[in-house]
Amino acid sequence: MQQTTITLKVSNKTKEQMIDFFEDLKREKTPPYAIFQAQDGDTVVTLYESGKAVFQGHDADLSSDFWIETEKINSGKAITTDSREKKKEEKIKKVLPIRINSIGSDEVGTGDYFGPIVVTASYVAKENIDFLLDLKVKDSKKLTDEQILKIVPQIIKKIPYQTYILNNKDYNNYKMKNMNMNQMKAILHNKVLYEIKQKNFSYDYIVVDQFEPPKSYFNHISKSTKKVQDIFFLTKAEDQCLSVACSSLISRYIFLKEMDKLSNNLGFTLPKGANPQVDEIGKKIIKIYGKEKLEQVAKLNFKNTEKILNS
Numbered sequence: 001m002q003q004t005t006i007t008l009k010v011s012n013k014t015k016e017q018m019i020d021f022f023e024d025l026k027r028e029k030t031p032p033y034a035i036f037q038a039q040d041g042d043t044v045v046t047l048y049e050s051g052k053a054v055f056q057g058h059d060a061d062l063s064s065d066f067w068i069e070t071e072k073i074n075s076g077k078a079i080t081t082d083s084r085e086k087k088k089e090e091k092i093k094k095v096l097p098i099r100i101n102s103i104g105s106d107e108v109g110t111g112d113y114f115g116p117i118v119v120t121a122s123y124v125a126k127e128n129i130d131f132l133l134d135l136k137v138k139d140s141k142k143l144t145d146e147q148i149l150k151i152v153p154q155i156i157k158k159i160p161y162q163t164y165i166l167n168n169k170d171y172n173n174y175k176m177k178n179m180n181m182n183q184m185k186a187i188l189h190n191k192v193l194y195e196i197k198q199k200n201f202s203y204d205y206i207v208v209d210q211f212e213p214p215k216s217y218f219n220h221i222s223k224s225t226k227k228v229q230d231i232f233f234l235t236k237a238e239d240q241c242l243s244v245a246c247s248s249l250i251s252r253y254i255f256l257k258e259m260d261k262l263s264n265n266l267g268f269t270l271p272k273g274a275n276p277q278v279d280e281i282g283k284k285i286i287k288i289y290g291k292e293k294l295e296q297v298a299k300l301n302f303k304n305t306e307k308i309l310n311s
Helices: 012-021 060-075 126-134 137-142 145-158 168-176 181-197 214-220 242-266 276-289 291-297 303-310
Strands: 004-009 034-040 043-048 052-057 081-083 102-108 117-124 161-166 205-209 232-234
Touching (some): 012 034, 012 060, 060 214, 102 181, 117 181, 126 137, 126 145, 161 242, 291 303
Parallel strands (some): 102 205
Antiparallel strands (some): 043 052
């Protein structure tokens, strides 16, 4: 099989994401002017200080696909790459028909300093598709939290789902064991997908909203004795697959409810995201309850923690 070399120019935001993602895959030796060189399955990934990312190997196209999509999202621009292997056929774009029986998973909370990570897998049968379309589930990204709180109770009465809530204390313990965010997400996705698959629903596809290359995903769950492997990975999957869209909404609904519980316990509202308002609330928590309380409600590896503790 011929090796491929793909070169991609990435923004500073994508550089930071790549540095975090490849932390556990880095090689000991780094080429001149490179931030790191990592081994991703059969592909060697080198990120240079200039922002040039080079993918070399038999599966370089698979490894680079995720970062091309990531850079599109981060920069909002069309992305061009330089490939030294000219393919005879254009890559077929992954498109799913909407009227299928599907199991899909999605997560929320990974970008929020406060609150848990919530991962959900849902099963959508063909006969429930019109019901979900009437609720505008296909446009889930356009729904506000208020709308989500209103429609999800209707969804969970009709749509089978499986959810796992990773609380902040467990999250922080995993980070202390050098487990990165994508490792956690892969393990949790596999867990809820396996549990819902045990219910023996008839499905055409199992779809995961792709957050990393498939090879890396399966590497993260390699030690699990209960694995789901017949997965169709799709970027922006909730736009095409109703079971993923349902999982996104249900996860958000549960996340909001968990945030309410944490806020009620503290006596004041926890903000979402990781903005300056979050830092001010973090200082308030330490002032009233002490540093130990922060571990129970926040993801301590976020940069917000340093700002809070140094203030």
